[in-house]
Amino acid sequence: MKMMTESNTPQWERLHKALAIEARAGYSDIVGKQYRFSEFLCLTFGTVPPEATPQQKQRWRDLAVEFANYEKKAKLERQQLVVKASRLLKDVQEGKPDPTPETKPLQTKTPIPQGNPNLNLDQSLEDIPDIGRTRSRSLSRLGLKTVRDVLFYYPREHIDYARQVNISDLEAGETVTVVGSVRSCNCFTSPKNPKLSIFQLVIKDRTGEVKLSRFFAGTRFTNRGWQEKQKKLYPRGAIVAASGLVKKNKYGITLDNPEIEILDSQGAEIESLNIGRVLPVYPLTEGVSADVVRKAVLKVLPAADTLKDPLPSTLRKQYGFLPLPEAIKNLHFPPDHETLSHARRRLIFDEFFFLQLGFLSRRQQQRETQKSALLDPTGKLIDQFKQVLPFSLTNAQQRVVSDILQDLNSETPMNRLVQGDVGSGKTVVAVFAILAAIQSGYQAALMAPTEVLAEQHYRKLVGWFNLLHLPVELLTGSTKTAKRREIHQQLETGELPLLVGTHALIQDTVNFQQLGLVVIDEQHRFGVQQRARLLDKGHSPHVLSMTATPIPRTLALTLHGDLDVSQIDELPPGRQEIQTTALSGRERRQAYDLIRREIAQGRQAYVVLPLVEESDKLDVRSAVEEQKKLQETVFPEFKVGLLHGRMTSQEKDEALTAFRDNETQVIVSTTVIEVGVDVPNATVMLIENAERFGLSQLHQLRGRVGRGEYKSYCILMSGSKTDTAKQRLGVLEQSRDGFFISEMDMQFRGPGEVLGKRQSGLPDFALASLVEDQEVLVLAREAAEKLVLVDRNLEDYPLLKAELERRYLKLMGSTILA
Incomplete structure (x- = not known):
């Protein structure tokens, strides 16, 4: 890690990245190139950013002291400190003001x-x-x-009306309560709308006055008698409390649609449910x-x-949680914001805790009831494969291979997810598992979500398996009938040890003689039932899932809490650095000039667009129209190809083959090339309308270049001028760490958008947020692990066991249990 060099402008992304990496490393005080994590943070927070508010500057200095003692802190304290630092960074970046000093609390x-x-x-x-x-x-x-x-x-949510301010201190955007005396009151029918009645109240305190307005639609409110009655309710000099959101309009500061109550006297108790308190807002x-x-x-x-608290008292005391009855009451009607915070924390912990406890209990049950084949991790095939590999495995690959082979050497079914960044070498890791199955007398299946990706795996595996004199076949929707029959027959006789394919693998006609291992690539793209159908073709086969789309740890815990997760967090040596640049439409010529220079040197380029055809709703170029424009007017001297999801399998194959063979120098494509396309000669990735993609998806697309020996480039063309769009694309410009990028993607877009709405698989939390409450999720996972370790069947905790059955089923439904 390098220390910040600019004293007046903090390098926010590097700080966020350092905090994310430390969290992923289990708060172990990781060692960087120049500093330990704690040293880097101590030095960084020793330089106060000028744009910070006075209170933020003090918090900043306090963090420098705390990180100086990081090494002495317990793991829980380290977690809390990292979260505190993340929040402060966000506050300073967003320019959040210090809270206004409060006056005497309201008597409610x-x-x-x-x-x-x-x-x-x-x-x-x-x-x-x-x-x-x-x-x-x-x-x-x-x-x-x-x-x-x-x-x-x-x-x-809650609206905090508990803070009383003077009228002169009203700031737009705040929710507050003001108390003052009535100066004037009026109620009349709108001159522009005979069905609208307008109520206006001017109140004053020792610092100023404010006009409040409320609007009543309907003929019954325009009745003169009703209007006169409203005016009599608020006589001149009466003391009133008014709560609402402060807004600024052309007439000055006011409260938007305020709640108003007449008080007996200055300082009297407020009896209203809505005024002067932290107000609950229900769906x-x-x-x-x-x-x-x-x-x-x-x-x-x-x-x-009368609620019985299912959490053991020792656990409550350890984490400082409120008892359940107290938390429930103070979530609904808290006396102040601090009490609400404690109540929320307890109930958010419950949501996470029972989910994690359900995951761990389910995994324990599977281990006790299901038996898989014992696969040999040290046989002849694995030794031969190590000898024919033209490269050495990275330390990360060796670590993950060791995890997998250890799993396979057990009758307990392996259920492991391997997360690896673009180009980290997940496929070669999977081959070790496949060979362990084959040398133990079993068959293996590798299922990928698209034909492009399945073909890519097949090509790679054929190259390796030919050296080992092992057959491997490909089965997709495009496989000819005669070939399909041949594959089916070889599977049933056991002649075929490995089959690679798409959803075609789960068809009823596909029967394995002895399926011992299932490898599922980009497993999040398959539904629960699709994965289950493939597993049903063997007797409790071992399962290895892979994904090239790293997701934040909190998402992994929430989606895959019953899986063992391994991460390949190291790229093989020799991978080329990809220079990433965000450009506006006015700078398009620079991108085209770069493509021309690269093609002149024998290289190739991708141009990626989000849609296939023109859309009236979205101002986005289609791949079809773009290919025609580039071929006819921009690059007439080159061959420009086309690839998109609506083409037939044969058309896709022809387009990809022409690009691989450099018959086409530029290929215009949709995100169908996001994974699985490997053309080492391609050095430029131009992404149109980059602001419409998620960060993780942009990172995946960028991974299509930099795969050979040549310097590569990624150009992010954006039509958006918003600060958020610039910040998002700035993350790509400054980082190649897929795990960090996924963390930032979730911060910007939320977990549902990151995973995709169609098949996110996220549980439906009532309170918890995977973005805001990551620290509590980690605590809940640790607490669940400790509890299962002590009492895996929860026999000593009947209340906990009963609540687990109720909550876990309700929370996850068919998402996990189908």
């Missing part, structure tokens, strides 16, 4: 009634006074039918108002005291 009457012996958790809402049949029908539209349902119906549906939900919650909240 506690809304939670104390005790109600007549309530029980399974009681129907219809039977509760003040809710009754009508309101319970409304609440049932939200899935709320019992007292327990309401208690666990968490607010989606609603048409016909169910916020007040109906809030009042129902208040009515049943005393029943929270």
Whole structure:
């Protein structure tokens, strides 16, 4: 690690990267090129950025001291310190102001009634006074039918009206409460809309005054009698409290659609549910108002005291968590923001903890009930393969191979995911597992999501297997009928030890004699049932999953918590550096000139676009139109090819073969070339409308170049001028670490977008966020691991076991258990 050199502008990306790498390394104080992690952070935080606020500068200096003592800290303390540093970086980057000093806290009457012996958790809402049949029908539209349902119906957010400020200190964008005396009040029908009534109230305190407005649509509000009644409610000199979001319009500062309550006197208690407190905001549906939900919650909240806490008291004390009843009550109606924070942390931990406990219990059950073939990790084929390999494995590859072979030398089914960056050498690692199966008398299958990727694997494997005198075949939707029959027959007789293919492998007609190993590439692109159908073709075969799309650790824990995960976090030597540059449309000529220079030296180029055909909704060039334009007007002296997902398999093969053989110098493509295309002679990747792609996908596309001996380039063409787009593309310009890029991608877009909406597989958390609550997820995983280690069947924790069955099934549904 190098220390920051510019004293006045922090190199944010390098700092974020250092923090992400340290988290991935298990907070081990990793050693960089020049400094240990703790030394680098200590030196970095020793230089205060000028744009930081006074409070942020003090926090910055405090972190320098804390990182100086990093080596002495326990692992949990290190985790918390890394999270604290990440948050401060984000605050300074986003220019968040220091919180305004608060005035004396508001006196709000506690809304939670104390005790109600007549309530029980399974009681129907219809039977509760003040809710009754009508309101319970409304609440049932939200899935709320019992007292327990309401208690666990968490607010989606909170509005903090608990902070009272002087009128002169109102700042746009804040949610606050002001208290003042009425200077004037008016209520009248809008001169522009006869069905709209406008209520205006001017209040003042010792520092200034503010005009508040509320709007009422409907003819009943334009009634003169109703309007006069409103004015009488707020006589001149009356003391009122008003809460709302501060907005600035052409008339000055105001509160947007404020909640208003008349007080008995200055400093009197506020009785309203909505004013002067941290207000819960619940998910609603048409016909169910916020007040109906809030009042129902208040009515049943005393029943929270009857909840039995499933978390062992030792675990609660270890992590400093609130008891469950207290956390539930303070999540719904907290007295202040700090109490809310403690309540949220406890309940977020519960969501993560029971998910991780479910994963680990499920894996333990599989290990106890399923038996797989014992595969020989030290046989003749593996020795021969090591001898014919023209290169040495990296340390990371050797580590992962060791993990895999150790798994295979057990009757417990292997279920391992190998994450590796673009070009890290995952396929060669998989070959060791395949050869272990073959030399033990079993067959292996490798399934890839696309024909392009399956073919790429097949080509590579044929080259290696020919040297070992082993047959390997390819089965896809394009395989001819006669060849397909031949493959089926050889599989059933056991003559064919390895079959590579696409979804064609899971067809009913494909039967293995003795399938011992399944390798699934880009496994996240297959559904649960598709993967299961392939596994059913053997008797509890070992499973090795691979992905060239690194995902953040928190996503891996959430999606693959029941898998063992290995990471190939080291690129083989000789991989060329890829120079990445973001350009605007006005700089397009530079990109075309670069392509011409490279082709003049015998190289080739990719041009990638997001769509196949023109779209009225998206201002994006289509691959078809772009290929025609480039061929006819930009590069008429070169041959420009075309590749996209709607072409037939034969057309794709012809296009790729022509590009591999350098018959076409430029290929215009959609993201079909994201993985699986290996043309070492290609040195330029030009990505149009780069702002429309995720960072991880851009990184995958970039990985199509830099695969040979020549210097390579990636050009990110962007039509967006937003700061966010520039920041996102800046990450690609400055980093080649796929794991770091995936972390940043999740920060920018969220986990659902990173994984893809079609098949994200994410559980439906009520409170937890994989972006904001990563630290709590790590704690939950550690706590679950410790508990399973001590009592794997949870026999000593019956409450915990019962809650696990309820929560895990509800949280994951068919995503994991199908």
